[in-house]
Amino acid sequence: MYNADKVIPGIIILILFFTLPIWLNVGRLEAVPEVELPKEEKKCVESKEFMRREHMKLLDDWRIKVLRENQHVYLSGEGKNFKISLQNTCMKCHENKEKFCDKCHNFVVTHPDCWTCHIAPEVAKKWK
């Protein structure tokens, strides 16, 4: 290769320049949303990992079971019973929709329209 002593460092400098944002932010994860977890209750319906990954499917199953199949109780993997209700079960522990649901949903720009009908706890408290 001609001028290898100039071309190769040039390429290296170029790569470093374009990957600069990665090197500047390595090890820093500031934008990760921080959700407010319930203070009293430590255990959700299922494990943390399951809820993180599958909560949308679980909620979808729940609404189908309650409304369409008249099955109002969920038996969890650990054998505990839960009354199926977004407002009366989920939001009894997660007392604030804005500090819990919205944190991640806004971060990933997802806007499920649960709350046009279901009443968030903070909305119920402030009702006129």
Place this chain on the structure above:
Amino acid sequence: MEIKRRDFLKILGLGLVGSITSANFLFRREVKAQSYIAPPEALKAKRWGMVIDIKKCVNAQPDCKLKCVEVCHKLHNVPSIPDKKKEIKWIWEDEYEHVFPEQPNEFVAKIYAHKPFILLCNQCANPPCVRVCPTQATFKREDGIVMMDYHRCIGCRFCMAACPFGARSFNWVDPRPYLAKVNPEYPTRTKGVVEKCTFCYERLAVGKIPACVESCPDKALIFGDLEDEHSEISKILKERFSIRRKAELGTDPSVFYLI
């Protein structure tokens, strides 16, 4: 190198088994024993129905001031919208002549003439609203309740056109500004969906009878299983004469009026 057909097939089979097991191992999901049950305290029936004792109801109305309507609408976050064209109602009143227009009679008994009758969704056994719903947002449960699944409702209002009883209301506007007080245990509805009485399915699931029946101070409303011979409602219907709204249309209403 030569390979026999037989050996080739053996190797192929082994490879297939190996890849399936490894794929299973790699993509294995948490094995869970999740299941759903109907709570044991839930009230069950083959066909829920209601009887409205008109004499008791009409006589009591000056005192009770339609407590059933008030309680139901409060419990289910039904808004009171002043504009009649946009109003939402689950249970309401109308005068005898409008409720039973097919029974014209200029000598109608005084007790019924222009007297308010209680109306609600008839929970028909052959519901026309269910037949026309394009998304199955409204459907009939096994216990006869004609349910609404607001998640699926697209607001086409076919069901409203199909219902001969005017039991359905459409949310032309966001109902929330018209709710003075809210029951935080029950959702509201949203603009663009149709709503109606659901025989308090959420109360039946916890072993309670519908709110209107429970709240009636004069026990003019009776709720029960129409297909159970020994239920209170079946006994009353056998003993006394009852009429149903527009029974000639063949929708087979489950709400009966004792005359």
